[in-house]
Amino acid sequence: MSPKASRRLLFAAFLLALPVPFLSVQPGFAPVLHLLFYGSLAAGVALGDPDSMSRLLALLHLGQGLGWALALYALARLATRLLGRGGPVRGPLALALVAALLAVALLPLYRTPLSSTGSRGNLLHVLD
Amino acid sequence: MPARRPGTARALALRLLLLLAPAATGAHALERTEARAPCAEHDPLRRPFFGDLHVHTAFSLDASTQDTRSRPRDAYRFARGERLGIQPWDEAGRPLRSLVLERPLDFAAVTDHAELFGETAICRTPGLEGHDSLVCRILRHRPRLAFFLMNSRAMVAAERYGFCGPAGAHCLAAARGPWQEVREAAEEAYDRSERCRFTSFVGYEWTANVSSDAGNLHRNVIFRSARVPDLPVSFVEARTPEALWREVGARCAAAGPDCQFLAIPHNSNLSGGRMFEAASADGSPLSREDALRRARAEPLVEVFQHKGSSECGRGLGTSDELCDFEVLPYDTFLGPTRGHRSRPAPGNFVRTALGEGLLWHARIGANPFWLGLLASTDTHLGAAGYAEERSHPGHGGAGPPLSGLPKGLPDFAEFNPGGLAGVWAEENSRDALFEALLRRETFGTSGPRLALRFFGGWDHPEDLCMRPDLAARGYAGGVPMGGVLPAPPPGVPGPAPRFAVSALRDPGTRSAPGTPLQRVQIVKLWVRGGAARERVFEVAGDPQSGADVDPASCEPRGAGFDALCGVFRDPDFDPAAHALYYARVLENPTCRWHTRVCNAHAVDCSAARSLPPELAACCDPGVPRTIQERAWTSPIWYVPAASP
Numbered sequence: 001m002s003p004k005a006s007r008r009l010l011f012a013a014f015l016l017a018l019p020v021p022f023l024s025v026q027p028g029f030a031p032v033l034h035l036l037f038y039g040s041l042a043a044g045v046a047l048g049d050p051d052s053m054s055r056l057l058a059l060l061h062l063g064q065g066l067g068w069a070l071a072l073y074a075l076a077r078l079a080t081r082l083l084g085r086g087g088p089v090r091g092p093l094a095l096a097l098v099a100a101l102l103a104v105a106l107l108p109l110y111r112t113p114l115s116s117t118g119s120r121g122n123l124l125h126v127l128d
Numbered sequence: 129m130p131a132r133r134p135g136t137a138r139a140l141a142l143r144l145l146l147l148l149a150p151a152a153t154g155a156h157a158l159e160r161t162e163a164r165a166p167c168a169e170h171d172p173l174r175r176p177f178f179g180d181l182h183v184h185t186a187f188s189l190d191a192s193t194q195d196t197r198s199r200p201r202d203a204y205r206f207a208r209g210e211r212l213g214i215q216p217w218d219e220a221g222r223p224l225r226s227l228v229l230e231r232p233l234d235f236a237a238v239t240d241h242a243e244l245f246g247e248t249a250i251c252r253t254p255g256l257e258g259h260d261s262l263v264c265r266i267l268r269h270r271p272r273l274a275f276f277l278m279n280s281r282a283m284v285a286a287e288r289y290g291f292c293g294p295a296g297a298h299c300l301a302a303a304r305g306p307w308q309e310v311r312e313a314a315e316e317a318y319d320r321s322e323r324c325r326f327t328s329f330v331g332y333e334w335t336a337n338v339s340s341d342a343g344n345l346h347r348n349v350i351f352r353s354a355r356v357p358d359l360p361v362s363f364v365e366a367r368t369p370e371a372l373w374r375e376v377g378a379r380c381a382a383a384g385p386d387c388q389f390l391a392i393p394h395n396s397n398l399s400g401g402r403m404f405e406a407a408s409a410d411g412s413p414l415s416r417e418d419a420l421r422r423a424r425a426e427p428l429v430e431v432f433q434h435k436g437s438s439e440c441g442r443g444l445g446t447s448d449e450l451c452d453f454e455v456l457p458y459d460t461f462l463g464p465t466r467g468h469r470s471r472p473a474p475g476n477f478v479r480t481a482l483g484e485g486l487l488w489h490a491r492i493g494a495n496p497f498w499l500g501l502l503a504s505t506d507t508h509l510g511a512a513g514y515a516e517e518r519s520h521p522g523h524g525g526a527g528p529p530l531s532g533l534p535k536g537l538p539d540f541a542e543f544n545p546g547g548l549a550g551v552w553a554e555e556n557s558r559d560a561l562f563e564a565l566l567r568r569e570t571f572g573t574s575g576p577r578l579a580l581r582f583f584g585g586w587d588h589p590e591d592l593c594m595r596p597d598l599a600a601r602g603y604a605g606g607v608p609m610g611g612v613l614p615a616p617p618p619g620v621p622g623p624a625p626r627f628a629v630s631a632l633r634d635p636g637t638r639s640a641p642g643t644p645l646q647r648v649q650i651v652k653l654w655v656r657g658g659a660a661r662e663r664v665f666e667v668a669g670d671p672q673s674g675a676d677v678d679p680a681s682c683e684p685r686g687a688g689f690d691a692l693c694g695v696f697r698d699p700d701f702d703p704a705a706h707a708l709y710y711a712r713v714l715e716n717p718t719c720r721w722h723t724r725v726c727n728a729h730a731v732d733c734s735a736a737r738s739l740p741p742e743l744a745a746c747c748d749p750g751v752p753r754t755i756q757e758r759a760w761t762s763p764i765w766y767v768p769a770a771s772p
Binding site: 025026038041042044045048049051052053054057113114115120121125 | 261262263266270272273276277280281284285287289290339464531741
């Protein structure tokens with residue numbers, strides 16, 4: 001696996017599954033994609049029917065989501081560099097890291113106050 | 129101060145007889161405004177009826193976004209004793225939990241949030257214009273996000289969405305459907321036969337919030353009869369309480385002469401101190417006419433419900449040690465999200481408003497806060513009157529959403545199951561109950577069905593509690609709760625009013641017996657030196673009885689009373705000072721709802737760090753493990769003869 005592919009794979013996995021702290025109507029832990037998705041919905045409402053709550057939720061989710069996305073990209077670069085020291089096993093190591101992240105994501109690590117099914121759960125619950 | 133210890137069933141029966149027996153005196157001509165069979169049971173000396181005037185169903189957006197599916201008809205059926213299925217639901221739409229009232233209510237009003245009737249109907253009904261809007265898609269697929277977006281827009285910003293069309297026409301048209309169903313459900317549930325088993329009222333909630341911090345200004349609007357406006361007046365149409373009273377009054381006038389309404393504010397504890405702001409709509413100082421208008425439109429206040437007590441807060445303008453009862457640790461809806469930074473202030477509480485009312489009366493000759501007291505649940509499950517500590521199912525609206533059967537506490541620990549409204553009326557009909565509400569002959573309880581009487585007068589005998597005609601004398605020689613003392617009789621030197629309070633414990637049911645009473649108090653507020661003063665008097669019972677409850681097992685310890693009665697003469701009465709008196713009755717301590725849940729999960733607070741989040745609040749030292757259920761009467765007021 002090339003360094004570029006490894007970095008992209010890790011970045012995607014981080015965006016999808018790594019719980020990051022954020023502040024919404026309550027504090028929470030969620031994947032960045034969750035933040036960006038809810039931020040996009042709120043932004044869509046704010047564009048059509050602007051009001052303080054839709055703007056606030058859009059700003060909070062998109063702002064924090066984009067900030068975390070940048071941070072996770074840097075983290076993916078760093079991880080790729082570290083994995084690169086493994087030479088030919090870099091690909092398997094990256095895949096193993098992603099698999100471990102997805103496995104851990106099945107634990108109830110996420111707190112998503114805007115989720116429809118409660119505030120705490122695993123990755124499947126977040127995607128619900 | 130006569131009292132009855134438990135076990136004296138005959139004494140309790142006698143007391144009931146004395147309290148409830150009809151007599152030939154004190155008859156009151158009830159104004160009839162509706163066509164119905166006369167009630168077979170009609171007591172001119174009035175009986176206590178228990179009900180719930182604050183009930184939400186799936187027509188309230190916050191309830192529906194927590195998957196409440198009961199509709200107004202379901203809520204009324206539940207109030208009358210039928211079983212109600214509640215969330216969560218299985219794939220086939222069958223409820224995984226259900227509730228039933230062991231004792232049906234006497235009356236109820238479904239009071240759904242009116243602000244989003246039309247929007248919700250459009251979003252839920254395919255084919256209606258706006259159904260495919262982004263907001264509606266969010267409501268259907270991301271209801272928790274919709275909860276914040278839609279509630280905030282309607283109930284804080286007081287605006288409608290674009291899909292509502294010009295001037296909100298589409299949404300107003302769509303709102304007619306739910307409103308019609310609310311009216312029909314009330315009509316179907318109302319027992320117009322001579323049995324008079326159940327009374328329903330058409331009603332709704334006007335859900336106003338302060339824009340800066342979501343301070344609660346909510347009011348329930350209750351109509352006397354089936355004659356009601358074509359549409360409810362929501363916060364979007366009327367942005368101040370004054371505008372609400374004016375607009376509902378105008379629409380009522382258009383609906384017909386027997387359309388009458390009253391508004392009941394609730395949760396002043398979450399108003400950020402603004403529920404009882406004494407100013408006219410344009411911000412100018414309150415005039416006498418303003419005060420009279422307010423007192424006419426809002427004769428009552430909900431002193432207790434699911435989201436806490438609004439009576440008083442210990443240390444918040446009072447040293448009353450019993451004011452630490454079910455007080456939320458924040459003072460607006462944003463409180464929890466601010467990490468409890470906005471702590472309550474004296475202005476959040478009804479007792480402060482009652483005292484302010486005395487000051488205003490002394491100043492301008494009218495009391496804007498001439499407020500009787502009652503309580504209700506504010507259930508968002510459609511579970512009218514379900515105020516059970518033993519099996520609290522959660523709120524269904526403001527509480528945490530469920531993602532399956534509750535794994536721990538089904539609600540925020542600081543919330544509670546809610547209370548009940550008690551009304552003294554001649555019969556169980558809309559006219560009789562509504563007139564009782566208007567004259568404030570009401571009391572609130574934190575859940576139990578305590579029967580509580582309160583009379584004031586100038587020459588009530590010391591032994592009134594022992595008289596078989598207590599009620600007849602109470603009415604004939606003075607006024608009941610909610611009344612204003614007449615002028616003292618001429619020629620009596622140094623007159624002081626005398627009050628009689630009589631309380632019966634809740635008998636409960638065979639499976640859940642009621643709790644004995646502990647004591648009866650009278651809370652006095654009066655004006656001195658340009659400020660409102662307060663003092664609490666012990667009137668009957670035994671505050672030092674030592675009765676309590678073992679929080680580990682919830683087993684009660686110690687004795688209490690089946691009935692308490694006391695006659696109280698104000699030792700510090702000043703005939704020149706405005707004053708009011710209300711009674712408060714307390715049960716022996718019992719386990720709070722969350723303690724029962726925590727015990728059932730065998731929570732060990734010595735290992736609190738290992739608790740799952742659903743049970744973490746079990747070990748929160750800020751949430752008392754026990755509760756002293758109680759009831760509050762409406763006040764009796766005294767107005768000096770020289771008042772302006």
